[in-house]
Amino acid sequence: MAVIVRGRPGEGIHAKSLAGMNFMFAETERYVREKQTAEEPGNGLVDELLAAHERGELTWREVLETTVLLYMSGGPNPAYLIGAGFKLFAERPDLMKQFRERPEIRDAFTNELARLNPVELIITRFPNQDIEIQGVHIPAGSCIKYPIGAANRDPAAFENPDAFEYNRPPDASRNLTFGLGTHACTGQLLARAETNVILGLVAERYSSVELAGEPLEVRTDRLVAFDKLPVRLS
Numbered sequence: 001m002a003v004i005v006r007g008r009p010g011e012g013i014h015a016k017s018l019a020g021m022n023f024m025f026a027e028t029e030r031y032v033r034e035k036q037t038a039e040e041p042g043n044g045l046v047d048e049l050l051a052a053h054e055r056g057e058l059t060w061r062e063v064l065e066t067t068v069l070l071y072m073s074g075g076p077n078p079a080y081l082i083g084a085g086f087k088l089f090a091e092r093p094d095l096m097k098q099f100r101e102r103p104e105i106r107d108a109f110t111n112e113l114a115r116l117n118p119v120e121l122i123i124t125r126f127p128n129q130d131i132e133i134q135g136v137h138i139p140a141g142s143c144i145k146y147p148i149g150a151a152n153r154d155p156a157a158f159e160n161p162d163a164f165e166y167n168r169p170p171d172a173s174r175n176l177t178f179g180l181g182t183h184a185c186t187g188q189l190l191a192r193a194e195t196n197v198i199l200g201l202v203a204e205r206y207s208s209v210e211l212a213g214e215p216l217e218v219r220t221d222r223l224v225a226f227d228k229l230p231v232r233l234s
Contacts, residue, residue: 028068045070070187076225077119078191081110083226084117085199088164089209090231095164100203105166106196108173112166113195115158115175118148122222145221148176206233 035042036050046067052058058066089096099109123146131138138144152175153161159172174180178188185191202209213230 024068024072025064028071029064032064032067073185074187074190076223077185077187078194080119080225081114081117081191081195082198083215083229085110085113085195086202086209086229086231087211087215088113089199089203090211092164093208096203096209099199103200106200107192108168109166110192110195110199111173111175112164112168114177114192115152115173116162116164118152118175118177119224120177120222121149121219121224122147124222146176151176202233208234210234 032046032050035046041047046063049058049063049066053060053063089099095109099106125144125146127138127140127142127144129140151157155161158168178185178191210232211230212232213228215226215230216228218225218227
């Protein structure tokens with residue numbers, strides 16, 4: 001698989017990204033304003049955010065930023081996960097067959113797919129006080145990077161960590177792709193459902209997935225995405 005690694009933005013990327021972000025906020029605000037003035041209110045997430053705004057619980061900016069955050073996180077993450085599923089189907093036709101014939105395994109299958117293919121590779125944090133983790137002293141203000149991809153393949157936590165084994169027991173398959181505990185990803189249920197549905201439709205409607213060219217990934221020190229993933233369905 002071809003990989004492009006980018007530690008820093010290339011020339012003009014920052015300005016292009018800023019313009020894209022401004023466009024995203026402007027378009028999102030336009031849609032949210034339309035929903036706010038609609039004659040028939042809905043019952044979706046944005047409706048609940050607007051109701052909280054009317055009650056004084058959220059500022060308008062908080063409504064807008066939350067909507068943009070969930071929209072932007074809800075696109076790239078499942079998109080990469082679904083692409084990783086297509087690639088796995090192409091490389092392992094036996095797994096595609098099992099996914100097709102055994103719907104009861106799909107949740108565990110997607111979980112294992114997520115373990116081996118995290119979209120967010122590294123999370124960066126800055127502790128506001130001195131801490132110690134397993135004997136390692138970390139001064140306040142330090143830049144700490146947590147490599148999720150490495151943690152998900154830690155041999156101390158996963159037996160045969162690089163192998164795709166969807167039948168791992170639940171306690172042995174927990175991973176950090178969507179986080180754990182209080183700060184787990186808000187949209188992970190949607191991402192998992194989207195992945196299950198799309199891979200399920202492909203597995204049920206087609207007999208095989210083939211790579212029609214070399215996949216191309218773009219990686220930074222935080223994220224990974226498919227720039228190109230040509231596939232042939234038959």
